[in-house]
Amino acid sequence: xxxxxxxxxxxxxxxxxxxxxxxxxxxxxxxxxxxxxxxxxxxxxxxxxxxxxxxxxxxxxxxxxxxxxxxxxxxxxxxxxxxxxxxxxxxxxxxxxxxxxxxxxxxxxxxxxxxxxxxxxxxxxxxxxxxxxxxxxxxxxxxxxxxxxxxxxxxxxxxxxxxxxxxxxxxxxxxxxxxxxxxxxxxxxxxxxxxxxxxxxxxxxxxxxxxxxxxxxxxxxxxxxxxxxxxxxxxxxxxxxxxxxxxxxxxxxxxxxxxxxxxxxxxxxxxxxxxxxxxxxxxxxxxxxxxxxxxxxxxxxxxxxxxxxxxxxxxxxxxxxxxxxxxxxxxxxxxxxxxxxxxxxxxxxxxxxxxxxxxxxxxxxxxxxxxxxxxxxxxxxxxxxxxxxxxxxxxxxxxxxxxxxxxxxxxxxxxxxxxxxxxxxxxxxxxxxxxxxxxxxxxxxxxxxxxxxxxxxxxxxxxxxxxxxxxxxxxxxxxxxxxxxxxxxxxxxxxxxxxxx
Amino acid sequence: xxxxxxxxxxxxxxxxxxxxxxxxxxxxxxxxxxxxxxxxxxxxxxxxxxxxxxxxxxxxxxxxxxxxxxxxxxxxxxxxxxxxxxxxxxxxxxxxxxxxxxxxxxxxxxxxxxxxxxxxxxxxxxxxxxxxxxxxxxxxxxxxxxxxxxxxxxxxxxxxxxxxxxxxxxxxxxxxxxxxxxxxxxxxxxxxxxxxxxxxxxxxxxxxxxxxxxxxxxxxxxxxxxxxxxxxxxxxxxxxxxxxxxxxxxxxxxxxxxxxxxxxxxxxxxxxxxxxxxxxxxxxxxxxxxxxxxxxxxxxxxxxxxxxxxxxxxxxxxxxxxxxx
Numbered sequence: 001x002x003x004x005x006x007x008x009x010x011x012x013x014x015x016x017x018x019x020x021x022x023x024x025x026x027x028x029x030x031x032x033x034x035x036x037x038x039x040x041x042x043x044x045x046x047x048x049x050x051x052x053x054x055x056x057x058x059x060x061x062x063x064x065x066x067x068x069x070x071x072x073x074x075x076x077x078x079x080x081x082x083x084x085x086x087x088x089x090x091x092x093x094x095x096x097x098x099x100x101x102x103x104x105x106x107x108x109x110x111x112x113x114x115x116x117x118x119x120x121x122x123x124x125x126x127x128x129x130x131x132x133x134x135x136x137x138x139x140x141x142x143x144x145x146x147x148x149x150x151x152x153x154x155x156x157x158x159x160x161x162x163x164x165x166x167x168x169x170x171x172x173x174x175x176x177x178x179x180x181x182x183x184x185x186x187x188x189x190x191x192x193x194x195x196x197x198x199x200x201x202x203x204x205x206x207x208x209x210x211x212x213x214x215x216x217x218x219x220x221x222x223x224x225x226x227x228x229x230x231x232x233x234x235x236x237x238x239x240x241x242x243x244x245x246x247x248x249x250x251x252x253x254x255x256x257x258x259x260x261x262x263x264x265x266x267x268x269x270x271x272x273x274x275x276x277x278x279x280x281x282x283x284x285x286x287x288x289x290x291x292x293x294x295x296x297x298x299x300x301x302x303x304x305x306x307x308x309x310x311x312x313x314x315x316x317x318x319x320x321x322x323x324x325x326x327x328x329x330x331x332x333x334x335x336x337x338x339x340x341x342x343x344x345x346x347x348x349x350x351x352x353x354x355x356x357x358x359x360x361x362x363x364x365x366x367x368x369x370x371x372x373x374x375x376x377x378x379x380x381x382x383x384x385x386x387x388x389x390x391x392x393x394x395x396x397x398x399x400x401x402x403x404x405x406x407x408x409x410x411x412x413x414x415x416x417x418x419x420x421x422x423x424x425x426x427x428x429x430x431x432x433x434x435x436x437x438x439x440x441x442x443x444x445x446x447x448x449x450x451x452x453x454x455x456x457x458x459x460x461x462x463x464x465x466x467x468x469x470x471x472x473x474x475x476x477x478x479x480x481x482x483x484x485x486x487x488x489x490x491x492x493x494x495x496x497x498x499x500x501x
Numbered sequence: 502x503x504x505x506x507x508x509x510x511x512x513x514x515x516x517x518x519x520x521x522x523x524x525x526x527x528x529x530x531x532x533x534x535x536x537x538x539x540x541x542x543x544x545x546x547x548x549x550x551x552x553x554x555x556x557x558x559x560x561x562x563x564x565x566x567x568x569x570x571x572x573x574x575x576x577x578x579x580x581x582x583x584x585x586x587x588x589x590x591x592x593x594x595x596x597x598x599x600x601x602x603x604x605x606x607x608x609x610x611x612x613x614x615x616x617x618x619x620x621x622x623x624x625x626x627x628x629x630x631x632x633x634x635x636x637x638x639x640x641x642x643x644x645x646x647x648x649x650x651x652x653x654x655x656x657x658x659x660x661x662x663x664x665x666x667x668x669x670x671x672x673x674x675x676x677x678x679x680x681x682x683x684x685x686x687x688x689x690x691x692x693x694x695x696x697x698x699x700x701x702x703x704x705x706x707x708x709x710x711x712x713x714x715x716x717x718x719x720x721x722x723x724x725x726x727x728x729x730x731x732x733x734x735x736x737x738x739x740x741x742x743x744x745x746x747x748x749x750x751x752x753x754x755x756x757x758x759x760x761x762x763x764x765x766x767x768x769x770x771x772x773x774x775x776x777x778x779x780x781x782x783x784x785x786x787x788x789x790x791x792x793x794x795x796x797x798x799x800x801x802x803x804x805x806x807x808x809x810x811x812x813x814x815x816x817x818x819x820x821x822x823x824x825x826x
Binding site for chain 1 (some may be wrong): 550551554555558570572656659662664685686687688689690696697698700702703704712714715716718719720721768773783787790791809
């Protein structure tokens with residue numbers, strides 16, 4: 001009952017007209033920056049941080065949080081419509097979301113992404129409210145060894161879930177890891193693969209790579225085709241998900257929420273990992289895995305739900321331990337301290353009105369986002385009717401602005417164009433960009449944690465097997481890799497194939 | 502109504518009189534004509550970042566232009582300065598926070614920058630409060646317990662730092678050398694990760710700036726010692742290193758610098774703006790929240806201090822045998 005009293009207190013704070021206004025401003029800005037490719041919540045929040053100095057701490061945190069989870073809603077929009085992920089966590093959404101749009105089903109894809117996001121966002125707040133202190137304590141049990149093994153499992157799944165040749169996916173994943181090595185090494189501070197080029201000291205930016213491989217490559221690819229709009233406008237089948245869509249998506253949404261929530265609590269990369277783990281899980285559990293990659297709504301509902309749940313869960317270590325699990329949360333920690341509040345174990349008792357006010361505002365913000373996003377779907381789908389000769393230059397312009405705005409370096413624009421050409425060639429030869437991007441994100445984390453583990457264990461590799469969480473992750477990875485070789489699995493797979501035909 | 506409009510008229514008049522001489526020297530006065538980028542080589546939200554943001558805001562008021570903080574974390578806080586030295590124009594529109602590792606890393610390994618040649622030093626600003634924490638249920642009640650354990654099993658005691666070659670790393674090794682023990686560093690990326698590492702029991706202890714504060718106050722972590730010249734205001738019962746018999750004061754003062762051969766007008770203006778910022782109430786309040794003491798030095802003093810520090814670091818690194826190349 002105590003929780004409900006507290007929530008009541010929180011609602012009192014969140015429902016104050018001023019706070020409602022800032023909540024709306026936050027989710028509205030969040031939606032906008034989520035939709036614009038390349039412009040992420042970090043940039044928007046750092047720009048707006050100084051503005052919050054003059055408002056109450058409650059209003060400031062409510063607005064900044066709103067920007068964050070609002071941007072998670074918007075991130076799927078461009079992924080579905082034009083195959084450009086709004087952020088790394090939406091890379092997976094491209095696979096089936098864009099195919100759905102090609103089949104005239106952009107509306108249901110966007111709708112299901114928004115509804116899934118709403119459900120996940122709300123469940124994450126419930127989890128935050130009820131389980132936060134306990135879970136945060138479990139999350140710190142994840143040390144370098146556990147992270148390493150989780151990354152190994154992640155990279156394995158990445159190759160395993162790819163559509164075509166496993167060799168080609170492996171090549172892409174390796175390329176991604178190598179690209180991730182560029183820059184100053186995080187353990188000893190030595191430059192690697194920088195060829196004495198100072199632009200490479202910082203490493204390669206994620207945004208130019210993602211927008212090049214997906215956005216620019218897509219445009220180049222389309223330019224080769226006839227310039228009329230194949231299926232896009234021909235048959236836009238409804239804006240809302242159908243009964244069948246709902247039936248297919250219920251499971252993925254439920255599983256995605258739980259998976260995203262738990263991975264989101266872990267410091268580092270929760271949203272990205274959870275989105276593709278969810279995709280892999282849905283593909284494995286599906287009775288018709290061959291539909292994936294060709295416009296399966298499960299492939300949109302699951303990952304989009306998972307990354308929103310992860311975004312919500314990311315608040316847990318920050319609010320209960322004062323430990324920010326990602327860059328956005330670190331920025332939020334700064335905002336708290338500037339307003340004279342130290343997030344940590346004492347916050348719930350010392351600043352209950354702030355803690356519960358922010359939690360309650362997330363319920364309201366999520367509802368606002370749903371109301372805001374559902375009518376927008378019609379508008380976004382209309383965008384597809386814009387002729388290519390207008391749409392392509394516009395996408396190109398947004399990509400260039402996005403790539404430039406992240407680092408303010410023209411180098412990144414060239415980098416993006418270079419990766420655009422690479423992406424176009426990859427498509428021609430049947431290589432997929434998703435394994436490359438995800439390996440690029442996970443590779444450096446894998447290396448950093450491996451080396452920290454080795455320091456901790458004094459070079460003893462047994463550490464990875466002696467720690468239970470780590471051992472389970474590695475065992476799963478091995479099982480996935482050998483499963484095609486084992487006769488039992490192979491037989492099952494063949495059986496499945498014959499039943500379907 | 503009358504007094505108000507009278508006052509307004511007078512202010513306008515005063516304004517135009519003041520503006521007159523400015524027109525003559527408009528060319529020299531033109532700096533800054535656009536926002537200044539301040540590179541902070543630490544993750545957003547840490548103590549350095551938040552205090553630099555407060556200073557940036559206060560300095561912006563005096564410059565009449567925004568000072569935009571750009572976080573470029575990595576490589577023990579040298580990534581930002583190294584990038585600036587290599588890519589930024591010396592027009593004063595790109596400056597960077599200079600952590601002490603900028604003067605130290607070149608003696609530990611090959612770096613792409615030379616702290617003596619590649620920068621134009623502007624002003625020194627402040628320093629940190631450092632301390633060593635262990636988990637609440639750790640068997641180490643005092644700092645002496647930790648040292649004794651390291652003596653009993655050389656290399657077995659591990660400590661997290663926010664990066665290799667940081668003051669935390671060096672000072673921990675200085676202590677080990679003074680006590681004649683051996684322990685093992687585990688470099689993380691920034692403060693947030695080090696707190697999680699000690700909370701989760703992955704390392705025996707964490708040496709970091711006051712990011713551990715709320716966890717210490719909540720009784721989750723135990724603060725064994727602080728490294729300042731005197732006890733801290735917030736944790737007055739915790740001994741300093743000096744009190745524990747190690748004559749070491751470690752607060753890692755930092756300032757700001759631009760690329761070499763920077764526009765002297767910009768140097769002067771930035772020094773003035775940051776001196777004013779160091780007297781700003783909001784900045785002082787922010788520094789207080791992180792237990793940082795203001796330590797402003799004007800350009801000339803800062804250059805002298807930098808040269809002394811560089812010489813001192815060379816000796817320290819060689820004596821501790823941290824040189825890898």
